[in-house]
Amino acid sequence: MSTPNPYPAPITPSNIRIGWIGIGVMGSAMASRLLSAGYTLTIYARTPSKAAPLISLGAQLAATPADVAKSSDIVFTMLGHPHDVQQIILAKDTGVLSGLSANGVIVDHTSSHPDLAAEIFVAAREKNCWTVDAPVSGGDIGAKNGSLTIFAGGDREIVDWLSPLLRLMGSKVTYMGGPGRGQSxxxxxxxxxxxxxxxxxxxxxxxxxxxxxxxxxxxxxxxxxxxxxxxxxxxxxxxxxxxxxxxxxxxxxxxxxxxxxxxxxxxxxxxxxxxxxxxxxxxxxxxxxxxxxxxxxxxxxxxxxxxxxx
Incomplete structure (x- = not known):
């Protein structure tokens, strides 16, 4: 399943735009670490008032998940349930995948279903995009300290390319195999x-x-x-x-x-x-x-x- 990396250049704050969806206890702490490292973030929140702390750190608020994707090369999601993931990523016209340009990457940190992760991976490849299922362990303390353990499924070259960002949030990142294996x-x-x-x-x-x-x-x-x-x-x-x-x-x-x-x-x-x-x-x-x-x-x-x- 390995394929040439669509982004041969290394990830830096100057050449990669990041989107983030899901700003609860865990998601907000994880997104904050990316902002602190100098990355530009576009975020979406179903309750916009909850975005205020991240906006104060420099994040930009978008109206829909699709709008986040249009302004991003990589979109991270950290949601509650598999049905949230399905809606946010796959919804026609408003979902992340509808707004993502070719070679865009979606990284889903939600604890979700392996079958859904595999379904989203297939849908992304049909658009010449990529997805990584990367749920985490370590709780709110790990999210704040950047010491989460991250389990990654998808294409290995994409996971390796993402490692500078993943290691801002996690002290241990382990590639588990193809799509859905991170969730398993x-x-x-x-x-x-x-x-x-x-x-x-x-x-x-x-x-x-x-x-x-x-x-x-x-x-x-x-x-x-x-x-x-x-x-x-x-x-x-x-x-x-x-x-x-x-x-x-x-x-x-x-x-x-x-x-x-x-x-x-x-x-x-x-x-x-x-x-x-x-x-x-x-x-x-x-x-x-x-x-x-x-x-x-x-x-x-x-x-x-x-x-x-x-």
């Missing part, structure tokens, strides 16, 4: 993250019930096999009841659902059965049912506390 990697990542959040939630609740001081308990175990990146990112927040979102709990329902519902198209015996992921999805669904879908994923501990009568 993110789903597997979320399965592990969900299991770690559940284990940490239960560990903290048990420690308190057992009469342990939770900070002391966490310091005791963090250097052993129980330690994890999830503990580093969210342990203190969970103890403090700080559920400010980096990623919404409702997004974990989406991500875990894509894993739980995964079916290999070619052979039915390739269906993946994941009882742990199914349970974790149910618990996050419980958060949504309790009206807590907009809390951070670390809020999962609230479900375990409720189960235990707290």
């Amino acid at each position: 990697c993110k789903i597997a990542n979320q399965i592990v993250v969900g299991a770690n959040l559940l284990g940490l939630s239960e560990g903290l609740v048990f420690a308190r019930k057992a009469g342990l001081e939770r900070s002391h308990w966490m310091e005791a175990v963090r250097g052993g096999a129980a330690g994890s990146k999830v503990m580093e990112l969210f342990g203190r927040r969970m103890m403090d009841g700080d559920f400010k979102p980096g990623g919404f709990a409702e997004y974990m329902v989406k991500d875990m659902g894509m894993g739980v519902n995964f079916v290999e198209e070619v052979k039915e015996d390739k269906v993946v059965v994941m009882p742990g992921a199914s349970l974790t999805k149910q618990l996050f669904s419980g958060m949504v049912a309790n009206g807590d879908g907009k809390l951070g994923t670390q809020g999962l501990i609230s479900v375990i506390e409720r189960i235990n009568g707290n």
